[in-house]
Amino acid sequence: MEALFSGAALLLDWQVILALLIGSMGGVVIGAVPGVGAAVAIAILLPATFALPPLVGLTLLLGIYGSSMYGGALPAVLLNTPGTAVNALTTYDGYPMTQNGQAKRAVALAYSASFVGGLLSILALIALSPALAAVAPLFGSREIFLAALLGIILVVLAHRGQTFAAGMLASFGILLQTVGLEPVNYTRRFTFGQSWLTSGFDLIVVVLGLFALSQAFLLLSQHDKKPEPLDEARALKGSVLSGFKELWLYKRVAGVASGFGVLMGMVPGVGEFTAQFMAYSYAQKTSKTPEAFGKGAPEGLIASEAANNAVPAAAMIPLLALGIPGEALTAMMLSVFYVHNVIPGPQLFQNQMDFVMALYLALLVLNLMVLVFLLVSSTLLTRIIEVPSRFVGILILLLSFVGVYSLRNSITDCAVAAVFGVLGLVLKRLNLPLVPIILGMVLGGIMEVKLRSAMPRVKTPLDMIDRPIAMILFALILLVIALHIRTVIQAHRARSKARGG
Amino acid sequence: MTRIKSLQELFKRDRRPGDIVFAWVFLLFALFLLSQLGSQAPWNPRAKIFSQPAFWPTTAVVLMVGFAGLHVLSSALSPRLVGRWAEIWAWVRSLEYAGWFMAYVFLVPFVGYLPTTVVFAVLLGLRAGYRSWAKLGLLAGLGLVIVLVFKGFLQVKIPGGALYEYLPVALRSFFLTYL
Numbered sequence: 001m002e003a004l005f006s007g008a009a010l011l012l013d014w015q016v017i018l019a020l021l022i023g024s025m026g027g028v029v030i031g032a033v034p035g036v037g038a039a040v041a042i043a044i045l046l047p048a049t050f051a052l053p054p055l056v057g058l059t060l061l062l063g064i065y066g067s068s069m070y071g072g073a074l075p076a077v078l079l080n081t082p083g084t085a086v087n088a089l090t091t092y093d094g095y096p097m098t099q100n101g102q103a104k105r106a107v108a109l110a111y112s113a114s115f116v117g118g119l120l121s122i123l124a125l126i127a128l129s130p131a132l133a134a135v136a137p138l139f140g141s142r143e144i145f146l147a148a149l150l151g152i153i154l155v156v157l158a159h160r161g162q163t164f165a166a167g168m169l170a171s172f173g174i175l176l177q178t179v180g181l182e183p184v185n186y187t188r189r190f191t192f193g194q195s196w197l198t199s200g201f202d203l204i205v206v207v208l209g210l211f212a213l214s215q216a217f218l219l220l221s222q223h224d225k226k227p228e229p230l231d232e233a234r235a236l237k238g239s240v241l242s243g244f245k246e247l248w249l250y251k252r253v254a255g256v257a258s259g260f261g262v263l264m265g266m267v268p269g270v271g272e273f274t275a276q277f278m279a280y281s282y283a284q285k286t287s288k289t290p291e292a293f294g295k296g297a298p299e300g301l302i303a304s305e306a307a308n309n310a311v312p313a314a315a316m317i318p319l320l321a322l323g324i325p326g327e328a329l330t331a332m333m334l335s336v337f338y339v340h341n342v343i344p345g346p347q348l349f350q351n352q353m354d355f356v357m358a359l360y361l362a363l364l365v366l367n368l369m370v371l372v373f374l375l376v377s378s379t380l381l382t383r384i385i386e387v388p389s390r391f392v393g394i395l396i397l398l399l400s401f402v403g404v405y406s407l408r409n410s411i412t413d414c415a416v417a418a419v420f421g422v423l424g425l426v427l428k429r430l431n432l433p434l435v436p437i438i439l440g441m442v443l444g445g446i447m448e449v450k451l452r453s454a455m456p457r458v459k460t461p462l463d464m465i466d467r468p469i470a471m472i473l474f475a476l477i478l479l480v481i482a483l484h485i486r487t488v489i490q491a492h493r494a495r496s497k498a499r500g501g
Numbered sequence: 502m503t504r505i506k507s508l509q510e511l512f513k514r515d516r517r518p519g520d521i522v523f524a525w526v527f528l529l530f531a532l533f534l535l536s537q538l539g540s541q542a543p544w545n546p547r548a549k550i551f552s553q554p555a556f557w558p559t560t561a562v563v564l565m566v567g568f569a570g571l572h573v574l575s576s577a578l579s580p581r582l583v584g585r586w587a588e589i590w591a592w593v594r595s596l597e598y599a600g601w602f603m604a605y606v607f608l609v610p611f612v613g614y615l616p617t618t619v620v621f622a623v624l625l626g627l628r629a630g631y632r633s634w635a636k637l638g639l640l641a642g643l644g645l646v647i648v649l650v651f652k653g654f655l656q657v658k659i660p661g662g663a664l665y666e667y668l669p670v671a672l673r674s675f676f677l678t679y680l
């Protein structure tokens with residue numbers, strides 16, 4: 001309780017409050033513009049936050065992360081175009097509701113479900129803190145190595161239908177982090193005699209290239225997408241607060257969907273898509289009108305929005321407790337921690353619990369700020385979502401320069417980012433995942449360091465798993481792989497049977 | 502035939518045109534890295550296996566080759582998609598914007614952050630097909646705002662342009678610090 005009050009005191013700094021305001025409102029606007037999204041915005045802003053105090057920088061980024069999905073729901077519902085990738089499922093039922101003349105109802109439900117998802121996950125986070133603080137110190141080098149290994153395996157296996165692509169891209173990420181001068185033996189790895197490769201690939205340069213520049217190139221090389229004009233049927237007159245009243249009727253779906261969001265957010269490498277998929281499937285299976293799903297079912301919309309908005313807070317759990325990011329956005333935030341010498345992990349929970357609590361409370365406050373902002377800004381946001389895509393592309397290109405160049409004033413960094421920008425464009429056009437590269441880089445680095453520091457105490461292979469948590473993690477790794485193989489075999493048999501029959 | 506069909510089903514996945522080209526390029530790249538392992542990731546005779554500097558690069562490259570091989574296989578076993586060359590042309594076209602970005606990067610240290618940003622915002626607007634004064638003016642204005650926010654307010658590290666040295670003394674230090 002003392003940590004909670006100390007955390008609240010940390011939040012009362014005017015800089016933190018300003019960062020929360022800018023982050024939450026900026027995040028909604030960024031989310032509402034199709035083609036931008038939190039990943040692009042955070043990648044661009046990341047270097048600028050290095051000059052800010054750690055809590056200020058992190059709350060700004062958290063604000064964008066936590067609020068972009070609220071904004072992303074608006075074009076998903078009104079234009080059938082998700083503002084951020086994770087709002088894609090919202091279009092399934094949100095847009096049909098708009099077509100049926102229920103735009104305001106759909107937006108109100110999306111906002112209220114997002115709010116409940118965000119709120120429940122933060123409460124879960126606060127409630128879990130004592131347990132996390134007790135368990136986190138039990139994680140030594142080998143446990144963190146195994147957790148990172150589990151994360152990378154999950155990243156690969158979570159990309160159903162693209163497992164091989166995710167595997168090769170994650171391996172590429174692991175390789176990228178090894179390039180340069182190895183810090184223990186000072187061996188040059190994959191530098192090909194080039195001095196500019198000696199310092200390796202900077203995570204932020206790669207992130208900016210893959211996420212921001214690629215998006216700029218993509219938007220600029222396409223024709224402007226002209227959204228349909230927002231007619232009377234899509235007008236958002238009246239208060240969106242009415243959504244809460246209706247949400248109460250679907251409280252079970254909202255609660256379970258938020259639960260899936262919390263659970264999936266905590267597991268490294270899984271994230272919003274799996275949470276949404278599970279929540280949507282649950283809502284459909286337990287609905288009295290499953291046939292209405294995809295045609296404007298409010299439960300479908302609620303399941304999708306509550307689940308995706310519950311993930312950001314939950315994704316902070318492996319990051320803060322173990323220093324292991326579960327997805328690209330928390331991987332980017334990890335670099336803010338390192339720049340300020342705040343090392344996430346068990347020590348953070350033991351020594352700086354007030355800082356952790358301040359971050360939790362910041363998430364809570366930002367959800368409230370977003371809700372207030374949405375109540376007064378829906379008309380403005382409906383104008384923003386009509387910004388032409390090439391216009392957005394120009395702005396992203398100009399902003400990406402700030403992100404890359406301000407790091408070290410290096411033209412080489414910019415060239416590297418441009419190369420990764422082209423690679424990102426190719427991957428996006430082929431619908432192949434970018435996230436495994438980033439997580440490969442981050443988790444690969446963690447695995448290398450932790451395995452090396454764990455090995456002096458490991459005499460036989462069994463020593464690696466002779467502690468309870470290590471044993472559980474190892475069992476989970478085996479279970480995850482076994483379940484994946486089983487699913488592939490079952491799906492294959494079902495297809496063979498269907499073909500035979 | 503049944504076995505081939507069965508394999509095709511096993512590797513079936515959502516693909517887009519150009520998938521197999523990327524798959525082959527990635528596999529060849531991975532094989533090139535594999536051929537360079539000996540010279541680019543040397544083994545230390547005194548270190549244990551997990552402490553070897555070459556352990557993780559080797560693991561990563563071997564995994565890259567393995568997964569890329571399976572990815573190629575899954576692409577090769579899937580039905581051919583129309584539009585491969587159009588897709589590759591789209592990749593090549595994106596290089597133009599990478600070129601714009603690099604030109605912007607090269608010019609900032611000489612011309613200065615503010616003028617380069619405003620001019621590039623307008624030029625890119627023209628390239629994107631915008632002709633109205635309102636849109637081009639808005640882009641120039643947004644370019645100015647970007648400079649004011651990031652360099653003027655947030656003080657991100659972007660050096661002043663060499664051309665600023667020719668400004669009158671009273672303006673020079675202001676431009677170098679804030680614009």
